[in-house]
Amino acid sequence: MFDLQHTLSSLKNQADWVSLRHVAEKTTFRTIRDEKADRNSISFDQGVMVEVLIEGHFGFAGTSDLSSSGIQRAFAKAVSMAKSAAAHKVHEFSLEHRPLAQGSYRSPVVQPLDSFSAKEITDIFIDATKAMKISDKILSRSATTMIVETSFHSISSSGSEVDQHFSIVSTDFSTTAGAGSETQTRSDSGGLARCLQVGAEVFDRASILERCQRIAEEALELVSADNCPDTTMDLLLAPDQMTLQVHESIGHPLEYDRILGDERNYAGWSFVKPDDFGKLQYGSPLMNVTFDPTIPDALASYAFDDSGHQATKEFLIQNGLLLKGLGGLESQSRLELPGVANFRSASWNRAPIDRMANINLEPGTSKLEDMISSVERGVFMMANKSWSIDDYRNKFQFGCEYAKLIENGKLTKTLKNPNYRGTTVKFWNSLKAVSENRETYGSPYCGKGEPNQVIRVGHTTPYCLFANVEVFGA
């Protein structure tokens, strides 16, 4: 391991401010398909991002060459970046945007990842795919895990030092059933949606086999199920679909860099305007949304963002009223609005930008069974499989894997190809019940930024009931 402090000491007098961010990340994929080895890979990525402040502009240069000459070359490039853009900068930045930060973070782990071998994981996964083979109509079965071990270590010439270690496990169990020309896929809450900061305790054989048996049964149900009707009715969403609903229609439109227009050429702008904060009734009074990087096992928990801003829980929407957006210190200055600690980079080779972290819907007071009982005719949708929303985050259309019709307060028949569409503010204002219990999911693959960056996001949400939503099938 090269010495970050020693490297910094040779550079720190050559710019107004300099920081070094070393990132090392090991990603392991294990996939078993139909009881046979499929994708097994390990990747190890590491490098350093050098960041300098000169004439009010931050310049960035990343390198995988960790030799002293490599870092010196990156430093010279970072200086060149800052100087060449200083006369064209969007804003005058200063050390206020890189506060003194000292501390560390480590994911909560019950059972260390290295206590569980590749053989033990693949043995469970072979049994998991066996458990899904319950009919000749089952066409394919797969079990996948992505295990990520990441360390971010950053130091700066102003005395900051932050050390953060993340242990992340995502799992995905999936089966496709077919009969005639019909095929239907059912997974364990959506592709890699089960992703948490955990250890090897997540590889619990009994729980995995039970879940795999259930999804295989549900895949078979779907093959002979009716299509979701094309109508307007009450819509009950499970947390494994709510995670996507929150992500796309709350998280992204509240990102300050979208509101500022940085993202316009790629992911898009936002229907939210700076004047909306404190005024816009985003949803019904049952809607309470937080930015919460403090939930222990959620995917995007951390202590500091990449500017050194300490991460704390903040209310974004309270009783349906929009209060605060998702912007780090740079965007907060540019917009003159308060924000959160969410200035994050995907890795050593990208500059940080405003990202979601854990964006959560706070629990309500309803019991799930009472929510179902309250519906005369509606549909209960689970697990996301399709998502699309406009570049202002307004008109959306989402699809789920599995649904149940609700008739006279009871779950009745299974429905295939359930989809719904709506517009963001109208939809959230139709929220009429929120469950008291929540579940945590997330995504390892939220894409954004130029150059592009994927980042991890977590969403802890209750079951939610919405009134009069346009639903449809195939």
Add this chain to the structure above:
Amino acid sequence: MNFTENMKQSFHQVADYLLGQLKNGEQANVNLNAEESLFVRFNGNKVRQNTHVEQRTLGLLLQKEGKTAHVSFSITGQVDEDKKRADFWLSQARKECDLLPEDPYQVPIKNNGTSDNTFKGALLPDEEVISAITRPAQGTDLAGLYCGGPLISANKNSQGQSHWFATENFFMDYSLYHGEKAVKSVYAGTEWNQKDFEANLALSKNQLNLMDRPKRTLKPGAYRTYLAPGAVAEMASMLSWGALSFNAYKQGGSALQKLAEKEKSLSKLLSLRENYGLGLTHRFNSLGELADETLELISAGELKNFMTSSRSAKEYGVPGNAADSYEAPRSLEILPGSLKEQDILKELGTGLYLSNLHYLNWSDRLNARITGMTRYACFWVENGEIIAPIADLRFDENLYDCWGPNLLAITEFQAVDPMVSTYESRSFGGKKVPGMLIKDFKFTL
């Protein structure tokens, strides 16, 4: 020595060293991906962030006693250090092989030949990029990304195969805004020509002027629609989500399943092929296999070939066609038709002219139904005249209709849509597609 020369020298030394460490019964394939990139992000014709990145990754596929292990690791470009890393990761790959079950569809490593291509570009010096873009764009609200520099892919294996491909390229992917109205363009290539960029920018400014009329809000419904090449490219991108993958087809996940099984058909006007002759990417895949220069995928509306990797070929006992493991096109071409550019508005008559689409996804994969949004310069046209830009619409349409009987005409011209994806690293590849005139294209919201 520049980045490319340094990487070429060090890659050969490190790869040869690594392959030289193999023991009896072991075979290996080594890949290099490397880039030296300048990224400049613009907002409001100013610089939001600029970043320089040097990165290099070595991938090792090790085969031993019927087992297969894949490892990849960052390297530095310093030969001695990278040899140490190669030693460590070779030992890790061996451990993986010891622990993993047998790989029933292992593709034997063989010598697929040798190639050596380095294309030197004429890029702007880094320090000139910002002024070359902001000066002619002065007075506009420009947002976007400039990206440029050397990009390398290389491969060697234990059977003597060796491929090297290096290029120097750039793209300026940008939008111009007037309030919420916007137009989109990409200027890309291997030689920056300031006059060409300024001409591209002038075209965008003119198009933005066309947007300077009140927006028309349309009701959902079916409209006669012209999809410009930018919009067609977005639809064609959906074919990379398993639609043309033979493995996905066999696993029940291809959106073209009903086409393959002749339950549905597409228009005879429609032909798609993989075409490496476009010069958008190298022909060798990550195993070093060389694809044919062209591969017919859909010809006159009929599915001719899926993309089939050697692994799928082995699993299902069919011929492969040197597709990479993800079995998606890398250099897709939709063949042109006969609709002349000057006749587009006349043939459209009354309907929608859509320059771009946004955020597409399968809404019903089995029936090849796609949903997405209109974006950027999209207009309402009456009697062959552009009347007004439109408020964005959501569409939900299946390929068996819009690329089937409702496909009225394909333009005689095509446009190159270079790959501008930069997730983790820059990308090779792209598409070349024409525009399409379609009747009853369905909008839902």
